[in-house]
Amino acid sequence: MDAAEPILLKADELGRIEIIERGGVRIVRRDITAARGWARPVACRAAAREARALIGLAGIDGVPTLLAWDGRELLRSYIIGAPMQQAQPRHRSYYRDALRLLARLHRRGIVHNDLAKEPNWLVRADGSPALVDFQIAWTRGHRGRLFRLLAREDLRHLLKHKRTYCAAALSARQRAILETPAPHSRLWRATGKRLYKLIARRVFGYWDNEGKGRVRD
Ligand SMILES: Nc1ncnc2c1ncn2[C@@H]1O[C@H](COP(=O)(O)OP(=O)(O)O)[C@@H](O)[C@H]1O
Ligand SMILES: [Mg+2]
Incomplete structure (x- = not known):
């Protein structure tokens, strides 16, 4: 497996979720730019809610760490x-x-x-x-x-x-x-x-x- 290639976990109307590598570290990216039309605002609200939840849960073992959320992609830590x-x-x-x-x-x-x-x-x-x-x-x-x-x-x-x-x-x-x-x-x-x-x-x-x-x- 080429480490630089994203690994697709799931793709649907609300976007794609994949494992990527940044600086040699595996992370999970939720890409909502892959969502189209009516699904876009829905996907955006859902990702914003996920970001809010992950901030609220920061430091708990067994929950991903929020790394970034810019309204287009959400990055969270990869859990093996x-x-x-x-x-x-x-x-x-x-x-x-x-x-x-x-x-x-x-x-x-x-x-x-x-x-x-x-x-x-x-x-x-x-x-x-x-x-x-x-x-x-x-x-x-x-x-x-x-x-x-x-x-x-x-x-x-x-x-x-x-x-x-x-x-x-x-x-x-x-x-x-x-x-x-x-x-x-x-x-x-x-x-x-x-x-x-x-x-x-x-x-x-x-x-x-x-x-x-x-x-x-
Ligand atoms: N760190 C991980 N390790 C293994 N599988 C993962 C990991 N993160 C996500 N997945 C798999 O990818 C799927 C999609 O991620 P998820 O956040 O549930 O997206 P969605 O909101 O589209 O369901 C998960 O249901 C899970 O099975
Ligand atoms: Mg899921």
């Missing part, structure tokens, strides 16, 4: 690891560390909101978890009921992955959380998801499952 659907973490220590990581996010008033997607969970070389993709994160601090509801959904999505790969380690309390999704999630499953799939097929010509990883919601 593989996405969950590839690495399939079966050890309970992964989930213990992932719970701690989530607690740290939430303590800073940030909710990830996109944790049903396996590709947003990384398994690092030492087997520990890391999170990427803060494009739809809640970044407005601890604000009452809605914040708590969304934070609990982050947790529930993690537990769904735990149920898939490490079910024997689920506690009784964790099983109870799995059995009670938030009202908006129930509503989404009943109606929104079908509507979204329809729109996704009509507009994009596909149903976005990020190509590979399963989505558990």
Whole structure:
């Protein structure tokens, strides 16, 4: 592999995300100039939200460091690891560390909101978890009921992955959380998801499952 060649991680209507090298160091670039038309402002807002979240999470191990955001490209540190659907973490220590990581996010008033997607969970070389993709994160601090509801959904999505790969380690309390999704999630499953799939097929010509990883919601 030529180290100077960007490695494409993903490309869609909202732009491209790739691994590049700057000064001999691997970093991840989200390029929103690759987004066109109506998608451009949407991609720009999403990247700005990711930048805000990464600033709020600075210093937390298991979250990329924001290196730059200029309204066109967002640069973040590269975390060595593989996405969950590839690495399939079966050890309970992964989930213990992932719970701690989530607690740290939430303590800073940030909710990830996109944790049903396996590709947003990384398994690092030492087997520990890391999170990427803060494009739809809640970044407005601890604000009452809605914040708590969304934070609990982050947790529930993690537990769904735990149920898939490490079910024997689920506690009784964790099983109870799995059995009670938030009202908006129930509503989404009943109606929104079908509507979204329809729109996704009509507009994009596909149903976005990020190509590979399963989505558990
Ligand atoms: N440091 C990394 N190491 C390995 N894979 C990564 C890394 N960063 C991102 N990826 C992979 O690239 C995918 C796309 O990045 P992401 O930030 O999720 O973009 P998008 O918002 O377009 O989903 C991720 O879901 C993940 O699987
Ligand atoms: Mg993603």
